[in-house]
Amino acid sequence: MTEPKTAAKTGPQTMDLFLKGIWKENPVFVMLLGMCPVLAVTNSVVNAVAMGVATTFVLVMSSCMVSLVRKVIPKQVRIASFILIIATFVTVVEYLIQAVSLDIHKALGAFISLIVVNCIILGRSEAFASKNSVGKSIIDALGMGIGFTFACFCLGFVREIFGSGSIAGIPIFGSSFEPWTIMILPGGAFFVLGGWLLLFNWLRERRKAQQA
Numbered sequence: 001m002t003e004p005k006t007a008a009k010t011g012p013q014t015m016d017l018f019l020k021g022i023w024k025e026n027p028v029f030v031m032l033l034g035m036c037p038v039l040a041v042t043n044s045v046v047n048a049v050a051m052g053v054a055t056t057f058v059l060v061m062s063s064c065m066v067s068l069v070r071k072v073i074p075k076q077v078r079i080a081s082f083i084l085i086i087a088t089f090v091t092v093v094e095y096l097i098q099a100v101s102l103d104i105h106k107a108l109g110a111f112i113s114l115i116v117v118n119c120i121i122l123g124r125s126e127a128f129a130s131k132n133s134v135g136k137s138i139i140d141a142l143g144m145g146i147g148f149t150f151a152c153f154c155l156g157f158v159r160e161i162f163g164s165g166s167i168a169g170i171p172i173f174g175s176s177f178e179p180w181t182i183m184i185l186p187g188g189a190f191f192v193l194g195g196w197l198l199l200f201n202w203l204r205e206r207r208k209a210q211q212a
Contacts, residue, residue: 014139021143028151029200033119037111038152039189045168048156050104052149054093054112056142059121061089063129063141070130082125083116090115120144151196158192159183 027033034055042048065085073081094112098105105112115121124144129137160166163183165173182188 014136017136018139018143021140021145021147022150023147025144026147026151026200027120027144028148029197033123034148035193036114037118038155039186039193041108041111042152042155042159042189042192043163043184044107044160045153045156046104047107048152049149050097050101051108051111052145052152054097054108055115055118055120055148056145057093058086058089058115058118059124059145059148060138060141061092062086062121063124063137064134065089066125066129067132067134067137073130078130079122079126082122082130086121086125087116120148154196155189155192158195159188163188 021027025031028035028038037051037055041051062082062085066082069081090113093115094105097108097112124141128140132140157167160168160183161172162180165171165177165179180188183192
């Protein structure tokens, strides 16, 4: 008689674990992690989504592997081992992007390799995957990866619209539109990120007030 209750509790807990990375603990809008690629490659929707998907792949695969070998890795070398695992999957994803699209690979440039030192990936490996089962680690990593991709998309969407007058390379304004060049420059990334942070924090505070 206790099994149905256990299953009923497991479902909401799994969903909360997945959703926390998208909203409650969004790696960009809440924890402010991985700022380097978020600010550097989100000058277009395509580049932003490509970076998000690449990071999600590395995050999920490395969390899965760390969880699998967590009991056999000595504590003294766990960080070095985690970095080695992450670097392996970064190499895989770099070759995959190069095989799929040379243009995207060129646009992302060195930031693909820099996924190795992304605080989100190493942080989840150390804080969660090394202490939990494979299933929970994959769900946690997937939620965090989607949250990171969502944040990159938000910045890329706004920056490309105002900076190039297009979405994913498709023009949406007439010939009379004058692009805001600042939006596709590093300075514009800071302005757009600040705007999204204000909106995100306002929504969180409003939700807390409604719950109170």
